[in-house]
Amino acid sequence: MCDWGWRTLVAEFLQFLINGISVGSMYALIALGYTMVYGIIQLINFAHGEFLMMGAFVGSVVMSKFTGVPLPVALVAAMIGAGSIAVFTELVAYRPLRNQARIYVLTAAIAVSVLLQNLGRLVFGAAAQAFPAQFPQGNLEFGTEDSTVWVEYSQLITLALCVALMGALWIVVNKTKIGTAMRATSQDIDAARLMGVNVNFVISFTFMIGASLAGAVGVLYGMQYSIDPLMGVQPGLIAFVAAVLGGIGSIPGAMIGGLLMGIIENLVAGYLSSTYQGAITFVVLIIVLAVKPTGLLGKMTTVKV
């Protein structure tokens, strides 16, 4: 009887799914940064991918310069590093343009992105480097001889860390005063200001949190793969599409969008062809914009004229 054939197919599907969820959780974390910044000041921060890259390099430098530093410390350092760069960027490049037409700050974001990439090249060198720490090797095996599913420790740790950080963000946004201020500011910035919210501080704080999540992902990327000054470009683009897919401005939307993008990427590579893996991201973007531009969880808002 050939029911082992059916089992092999299921095992393969589960494998693609697991790969997709692991990668997708990282996309989700990055997408959160895009979505929060958009929710607050309606800016697509094209430089967000570079915060990921800066976090990865800060983590790498910390681990190489101070030997014997445990990974969690490097992770925190990366998050602080990326967060600080983001706050500085907002202060210097975006805040002065806040009352101008949207196009100016969007252009500034693109400029910051290119600037940070080339700064990274100057300071760290253009070649890809190995990150000084690696995940513990090994995996869990489920299933039988012909239908095995492997879950690597790296994938488990990545997923766990991403879920933990998303949970921490959820608590900050929903259960703290600053979180309330963030939600108020994203609903109506002028009303929030009238209610006594320090809007400038809230905006800086949002940038900092979003970028520190990206910085954490940078370290995870480094440990799984390698680091280089352009490493933030592709994940940034995919996470941007994920944020749009989930509904730009919606935090749960970004999480779902990220996971979906990871899964879609891997299913397409698995069942169609690995050559389409790059293109599928933009096919998704076009479909979302054509069919439901507000995304899965976004809401249509009418602007009162």
Added chain:
Amino acid sequence: MIKKIFAASIILGMSATASAAALKVGAVFPISGGQSTFGEESLNGMAMALDDLKASDPALFNTITVIKEDEKSNPVDAATAVKKLLNVDKVDVVFGSVASSNTLSMTTAVMEAGKILVTPASTNPEVTKKGDGIFRTCFIDPFQGAVLANFALQNLGKKKAAILLDHKSDYSKGLAQFFEEAFKKGGGEIVATEAYEAGKKDFKTQLTKLRGKKPDVILVPGYYGEVGLIMKQAHQMGFKVPMLGGDGWDSPTLYQLAGADAVAGHYFSTHFAPDDKDPAVQKFVKDYQARFKAAPGAMAALGYDGILVIADAFKRAGTNDAAALKKAIASTTGFKGVSGAVTMNASRDAEKEAVVLKTLGDRAEFAAKIAPAGGNAKKSH
């Protein structure tokens, strides 16, 4: 009277400098980007060659000027760099680059300007088909593919191969195609082919699909930046099958990215074995190590030989006129370089030996040497 003598001597002086031929070479290599170690090594090899030339033939050395440009490991910047060298610097010969896709993007401008291009390292056969001014001083991929196929069949005894190629690279696609042809001709079977995009870092899905087809060897004809990660991920997945590759692997970064456990036990073909006992090779390795504090890879040897081939042809031509230079380069025979003897054939490619190296934890060691007549891979030391 004095004025007349003065004027006459100036005119004589001017014509003297005008008649001494000078050669302007534009060197285009990947100084940054995914192939940056290839560019770095090529330029280092070239610098060493020019210094050796200065010592051995100072007259020739003084007539050659080299201008360097960065092609940033992508074809668009390569095309821009070559246009600048041709139109602004007015170079006679373009020297470079490494990745076949990038060299191909330069050939149009070079042919339109009626100038010459010599690539030391691009192995895709299409490169020299672009015009009669395009030359290469290394072997081509039909040969390299056959070398790998025969090595797998005869030296390793493997009959079922899978292929994981870089679908944006002409080099990778070409090498995969030539390997497949030779492997099937020798009685082997290609059980699966998957592709990836250079720049992406996650290959687990492709590796999962390949694992399902149970190959006993995998051809990964890509560049070291991705191959290192592929090795690392395959090892993490417990997918321990020997991998084969081409000269795109030849970089110290490969070992750093993959990690000592994952990188060992694979094989790749390249132009030059650093542990070759030939005294010329050993001297080159020693000098390079002393000067650049790192072991030289194939690209360093090719860069070294390439610029010396150009200088030698220029010396024989005696002029920087394109037609004469083309003839001189085309008639290069038995030019002894550190990466082997260079003889130009009718298609403007060099007939050279290939070596197959086996990877260890932090470097590679010699496994086999194959002569350009193709055929069987033999172990010789």
